[in-house]
Amino acid sequence: MTSQTTQWPDTRGRFGDFGGRYVAETLMPLILELESAWDEARADPEFAAQMDGLLRDYVGRPSALYHAERLTEKFGGAKIWFKRDELNHTGSHKINNCLGQVLLAKRMGKTRIIAETGAGQHGVATATMAARFGLPCVVFMGATDIERQQPNVFRMKLLGAEVVPVTSGTGTLKDAMNEALRDWVTHVDETFYVIGTVAGPHPYPHMVREFQSVIGREARAQILDREGRLPDACVACIGGGSNAMGLFHAFVPDEDVRLIGVEAAGKGIETGQHAASLKGGAPGVLHGNRTYLLQDDDGQIIDAHSISAGLDYPGIGPEHAHLHDSGRAEYVSATDKEALEMFQLCTKLEGIIPALEPAHALARVADLARELGPDGLILMNMCGRGDKDVFAVAGHLGVEI
Amino acid sequence: MSVPVSGAARLEARFAALAMQNRAAFVTYIMGGDPDEETAQELLDGLPGAGADIIELGLPFTDPMADGPAIQAAALRALGAGIRTKDVLAMAAKFRQKDTQTPLIVMGYYNPIHHMGCEAFTEACVTAGVDGAIMVDLPPEEDTPLRSAFDGAGLALIRLATPTTDDQRLPTVVAGTSGFVYYISVAGVTGTAVPKADPVAKAVSRIRAASGLPVAVGFGVRTPEKAAQIAQNADGVVVGSAIVDAMASGGVKEALELTRTLGHAVHSAREEVIS
Numbered sequence: 247m248t249s250q251t252t253q254w255p256d257t258r259g260r261f262g263d264f265g266g267r268y269v270a271e272t273l274m275p276l277i278l279e280l281e282s283a284w285d286e287a288r289a290d291p292e293f294a295a296q297m298d299g300l301l302r303d304y305v306g307r308p309s310a311l312y313h314a315e316r317l318t319e320k321f322g323g324a325k326i327w328f329k330r331d332e333l334n335h336t337g338s339h340k341i342n343n344c345l346g347q348v349l350l351a352k353r354m355g356k357t358r359i360i361a362e363t364g365a366g367q368h369g370v371a372t373a374t375m376a377a378r379f380g381l382p383c384v385v386f387m388g389a390t391d392i393e394r395q396q397p398n399v400f401r402m403k404l405l406g407a408e409v410v411p412v413t414s415g416t417g418t419l420k421d422a423m424n425e426a427l428r429d430w431v432t433h434v435d436e437t438f439y440v441i442g443t444v445a446g447p448h449p450y451p452h453m454v455r456e457f458q459s460v461i462g463r464e465a466r467a468q469i470l471d472r473e474g475r476l477p478d479a480c481v482a483c484i485g486g487g488s489n490a491m492g493l494f495h496a497f498v499p500d501e502d503v504r505l506i507g508v509e510a511a512g513k514g515i516e517t518g519q520h521a522a523s524l525k526g527g528a529p530g531v532l533h534g535n536r537t538y539l540l541q542d543d544d545g546q547i548i549d550a551h552s553i554s555a556g557l558d559y560p561g562i563g564p565e566h567a568h569l570h571d572s573g574r575a576e577y578v579s580a581t582d583k584e585a586l587e588m589f590q591l592c593t594k595l596e597g598i599i600p601a602l603e604p605a606h607a608l609a610r611v612a613d614l615a616r617e618l619g620p621d622g623l624i625l626m627n628m629c630g631r632g633d634k635d636v637f638a639v640a641g642h643l644g645v646e647i
Numbered sequence: 648m649s650v651p652v653s654g655a656a657r658l659e660a661r662f663a664a665l666a667m668q669n670r671a672a673f674v675t676y677i678m679g680g681d682p683d684e685e686t687a688q689e690l691l692d693g694l695p696g697a698g699a700d701i702i703e704l705g706l707p708f709t710d711p712m713a714d715g716p717a718i719q720a721a722a723l724r725a726l727g728a729g730i731r732t733k734d735v736l737a738m739a740a741k742f743r744q745k746d747t748q749t750p751l752i753v754m755g756y757y758n759p760i761h762h763m764g765c766e767a768f769t770e771a772c773v774t775a776g777v778d779g780a781i782m783v784d785l786p787p788e789e790d791t792p793l794r795s796a797f798d799g800a801g802l803a804l805i806r807l808a809t810p811t812t813d814d815q816r817l818p819t820v821v822a823g824t825s826g827f828v829y830y831i832s833v834a835g836v837t838g839t840a841v842p843k844a845d846p847v848a849k850a851v852s853r854i855r856a857a858s859g860l861p862v863a864v865g866f867g868v869r870t871p872e873k874a875a876q877i878a879q880n881a882d883g884v885v886v887g888s889a890i891v892d893a894m895a896s897g898g899v900k901e902a903l904e905l906t907r908t909l910g911h912a913v914h915s916a917r918e919e920v921i922s
Contacts, residue, residue, distance in 0.1 A: 258788065266788075266789050267788055268784045268785060269784060270713045270783055270784055270786075271807040271808065271809050271811075271831070272713075272831060272834055274811075274816065275811045275812065415710070420710065424711075428712060428715075428836045431713065431834060431836060432840070434810075434834045530761055531758045531761050532710060539758070541758065544732055544733075544762065545732070545762030546708065546758075547710050
């Protein structure tokens with residue numbers, strides 16, 4: 247049985263009531279040009295072949311499916327599988343999308359790449375693809391994030407990218423996105439804006455989902471091969487939601503498979519210091535799309551808070567907003583404290599240092615494992631590795647390196 | 648004395664009167680509530696006397712992604728002073744009690760309006776005597792809810808044309824619009840790059856022909872010389888960041904002085920002014 251959900255977006259870039267194209271008029275012709283270039287590219291077998299080749303040889307796909315045996319034992323319930331997207335080149339799922347967008351940029355004859363980044367994973371992945379294809383690259387990054395993600399900043403610079411610190415607002419991901427949009431509107435002819443998540447104006451949420459959906463397609467085949475059945479639940483962390491959408495997409499028609507997104511609850515949703523747009527926000531319009539946003543009673547955007555720079559965003563991709571409202575996916579949250587605990591637990595028990603982002607997902611996997619019991623099967627996207635976070639985590643644990 | 652008009656009609660009347668005099672409209676932008684409500688009100692009330700023909704009153708927003716540093720900072724100052732959308736509309740209402748002739752439009756981003764609801768916002772505009780709005784991040788593809796509400800109330804939803812608006816795009820931009828068309832003279836954010844006169848003049852003619860409406864030119868006009876140059880051909884010249892900067896550095900007095908200088912430049916730009 248096929249769910250309606252897989253047919254989104256419609257021709258106006260809508261996922262139900264969410265999505266759309268809320269951009270400055272200067273950008274509209276560019277968005278429309280991008281949409282037609284994207285439609286042509288995805289219908290072109292040559293583009294697909296080029297993608298497949300680089301995904302295999304450069305990114306290292308397919309990524310492994312791994313039975314997290316000791317965590318399964320520790321949580322004492324359902325069998326836990328990790329989709330190992332942290333093993334990709336550059337250390338996260340972000341490269342799947344950057345590869346696609348930079349190939350599209352080349353195809354469109356664009357000569358300059360820009361991107362925003364929060365944790366720096368998307369910035370690193372974009373800088374990597376720009377280096378690989380010989381394109382100049384400018385990455386906008388909040389000054390606060392630069393502070394807490396130093397290793398990735400240096401990595402981007404090594405890759406030849408210019409990292410522009412953004413001090414407006416709170417100096418985090420949303421401000422970096424504002425600045426990237428300001429740059430794009432100023433350099434309209436030559437620039438391709440590589441958005442890092444399933445948000446922004448249409449066609450970005452669709453395009454990024456398609457590039458990331460390789461995660462779920464592989465995982466679905468892998469788990470069928472290993473277990474002979476589909477999982478009971480797919481679990482992923484959510485900032486903008488690209489790794490979650492990438493995992494969920496192939497499973498949306500499988501209505502018996504629960505799709506569970508884990509937002510960042512920061513210091514606790516009740517404290518107001520969190521990044522849980524679905525649980526603590528309301529529908530609104532920002533950065534080109536209509537979606538759930540953290541905002542006050544005047545529609546002013548409220549700053550998000552999360553220990554994880556990658557989840558520290560006051561919005562969420564419009565398709566998640568739709569999956570939330572339609573009830574197809576469930577959305578829960580995990581706090582900074584829980585993420586820190588899971589970061590350490592996963593490292594000790596599995597020898598896998600997770601990024602702080604998927605450490606959030608793991609916190610809810612623990613509960614779900616108990617809920618489902620030993621017959622249950624959970625598939626979690628281990629979407630990034632935690633090397634970038636070790637300094638920040640040391641700081642939080644009061645350890646001097 | 649004719650019956651006072653409002654909404655899109657007030658804009659049309661002002662442009663028509665200026666055209667009769669062979670003058671371009673001087674359109675001034677200030678941020679509502681910058682740096683606080685009282686000071687901003689003083690500036691707003693003083694603008695017509697200093698030569699402003701049409702006023703754009705900015706609605707502060709936390710994430711002004713089409714604005715340069717001057718207006719970003721102004722929005723933060725206003726928000727910091729506790730100014731919200733309703734406070735800016737209250738400023739407009741006070742202005743309207745004293746001035747029934749000068750068209751006043753609000754300019755901002757869509758989320759606060761979306762949050763209030765398009766119908767409620769329209770009603771609030773009518774009550775406050777606001778004649779129209781420019782929504783920076785609301786292209787024609789997405790503006791139907793607000794446009795329908797505005798049309799019903801006789802308010803103008805001003806569309807934006809830009810250097811990237813090609814012949815294919817232009818009909819979409821001008822379809823169903825009223826009041827005037829705002830031409831963003833440079834690809835970029837407010838108050839940074841300086842527009843070149845020749846391409847701007849060409850764009851103005853093209854947009855005027857396609858829309859049948861007056862065309863006001865803004866973004867990057869900071870000096871009397873540039874304002875006068877643009878006023879040769881355009882139906883209106885918009886200055887925003889320069890006035891906002893003057894307000895930030897020298898308060899109401901300096902902002903009104905600059906307004907006077909710029910207004911004079913715009914009004915005397917064409918050789919034969921019919922008085």
